[in-house]
Amino acid sequence: MINIQNIPEFKKAIPLIDKIEQAGYEAYFVGGGVRDTLLHLPISDVDIASSAVPDEIQRIFPITFDVGIKHGTVMVLHEKMTYEITTFRTESKYEKFRRPESVHYVRRLDEDLKRRDFTINAIALNRDGMLEDPFDGQEDIEKKLIRAVGNPMERFREDALRMMRAARFISQLGFDVEEETKQAVKDYHPLLSKIAVERIRDEWAKLLVGRNRKGGIKFFVETRLFQVCPGLQNREESLIDLALFPVQFQSQLIAWTILLYFLDIREEKVESFLKDWKLSNKEIRDIKKAYLALHHRLKKSWDHHILFDTGIEIALEVEEMVNGFGMVADVNQLLSLHKTMPIYTTRDIETNGKDVMEILETRKGGPHLGVILEDVKTNILAGKLKNNQAEIKAYIMRRKSIYMDEIQIDEYVVKKEHTAAFLGSGELDVLASPALIAFMENSCKEMLKKLVLPEETSVGTFISLEHRAPSAVGAKIKIEIKTKELHRNKYSFSLVAKENDQLIAIGEHTRSVVNREKFMDKLL
Structure with missing residues (x-):
């Protein structure tokens, strides 16, 4: 017998049972x-079963909702809380191994209990604290055993999701599965493919955060349930590694x-994998952030860039994960770094898309504005640019030619020392290819001077030249340059050399931005 008055969740719901019994029902x-x-254990929900059919329940209570009424369930409002009251029932043949084709109401409790999945869930409690336990569920609870009610093969043919529920209960409760029940799961595991992924996902997610994840996954693998789950086919070794991970998961993320x-x-496959499991778009976005941050954190410490992309809430969860990889989590360091962030969201940047259009004197909107603001954000987070409207404007103006895909022009005059004869690369007094290369490199270097910090410089990493026509001493060479930023520290240049609008050469050049002192140290 249970002292029901000491259990607040049941005590609050006793008036509902009293009303049903006063109306002549159980x-x-x-x-x-x-x-x-x-x-x-803590009670997560209170469910009530009754001999009263849905119409009778609706007459007993003034405020009800037709939630699940097709299957005999009515939701009742009582003291600002809702309770599900389900009529005693038996079920006919199941469709798609999940839902009964029809429900038949009965007036006897034992008929209702025998349709339930496991003996530990087939126990009823009356308003006086007396237990009805026709299938010895209490004994199985004492033995920490999950046993199907009646014939396990029939239970799993009725509802194949019950096999996943068995795995989930192992993880949540730390129980074992009775041998005949376990064998039935092995035999009938292919039926799980008939179940909606969303329902499998819910059980799998609860299994993962259970206190006995190792036992739940072990059963999941041994019974081959994993073979009919999205993306898990033939991945038993990976699942065993997951089971052995030494930290309990505190959240589904x-x-x-x-x-x-x-x-x-x-x-690039993360999103499709999670979509196959029918996770929500928000869940997918958050998990992707956590996954990328975890890979970063296992190699490096947090920085402003990765913390901005991840967000502090998810970052704190990632910091919990590193304990399981033999690293020491440092939440205090993470929180301290968060306090020093120059910006927390793009809305914190003191320039917006409209401002950028005014700075560039253009009315053209579009994705390129996002690219510019992303560049501004990156440099603010790197400490290379202050989040100040005037400084951001100056920064954008310096980089206008890159943003607007403009052509910049530099000019040179061919001198005697630029010729092939003078440099020993030929016999004629014409512009030598090495000298033209030097013109091009110098133009690109000068362009980058206004983009780098005082302690930085640029070094050439590649150049190619196709020299098509000769140029004599005294010729004016015009070099047209288009610049493209490959990433934060590398630029590529498309180069065209002309003499009086006649094409004489084309070239490609790349330069990397480096710290002067560190670069020289490497050379010594």
């Missing part, structure tokens, strides 16, 4: 709430992130 607390009470890690899912 009513009991059933399901997970009863099981968790016997296990001395952590669970999915570590799963991706052990499956070694490539960055």
Whole structure:
């Protein structure tokens, strides 16, 4: 017997049972709430089963909602809380191994309990604290055993999701599965393919955050359930590694992130993998952030860039994960770094798209504005640019030719010392290719001077030249330059050399921006 008055969740709901009994019907607390009470665990929900049919329940209570009424369930509002009251029932043949084709109401509790999945969930509790336990669920709770009610093969043919529920209960409760029930899962695991992915996902996610994840995954692998789950086919070794991860997952975000890690899912495949599991767009965005941040954190410390992209809430969860990889989590360092962030969102930047259009004197909007603001954001986070409207404007103006894909022009006059005869690369007094290359390199170097910090310089990493026509001493050479930023520290240049509008050469050049002192140290 249970002292029901000491259990607030049940005590609040006793008036509902009283009303049903006063109307001449039976009513009991059933399901997970009863099981968790016997296990001395917190109760997550209170479900009531009754001999009254839905129409009768609706007449008893003034405020009801037709939630699940097709399957005999009515939601009742009582003291600002809702409770599901389900009529005692038996079920006909199941369609697609999940939902009964029809429901038949019965007036006897034992008929209702025998349709339930496991004995630990087939226990009823009346308003006086007396237990109805026709299938010895209490004994199985004491033995920490998950046993199907009646014939396990029939239970799993009725509802194939029950096999995943068994795995989930192993993880949540730390129980084992009775041998006949386990064998039935092995035999019938292919039926899980008939179940909607969303329902499998919910059970799998609960399994991952359970206190006995190792046992749940072990059962999941041994019974071959994993073979009918999205993206897990033939990945038993990865799943075993996941099971052995030494830290309990405190959230589903952590669970999915570590799963991706052990499956070694490539960055470009993460979204499709999670979509196959029917996760929401927000969940996918957050998990992708966590996954990328985890890979960074396992190699390096946090910096403003990765923290900006990740966000502090997700970053704190990533910091929890590193403990499982033999690293020491440093939440205080992370929080301190967060306090020093120059900006937290793009809205914090003291320049917007409209401002950029005014700076560049253009009315043309579009994606290129986002590219410019991304560049501004990156340099603010790197400490290379202050989040100040005037400084941002000056920065954008210096880089206008890159942003607007403009052609810049530099001019040279061919002198005697630029000729092939003088340089020894030929016999004629014409512009030598090495000298033209030097013109081009010098133009690109001068262009970058206004883009780099005082302690930085640029070095050439590649140049190619196709010299098509000769130029005599005294010729005026015009070099047209288009600049493209490959990433923060590397630029490429497309070069065209002309003499009086006649094409004489084309070339390509790349330069990298380096710290002067560090670069020279490497040479010494």
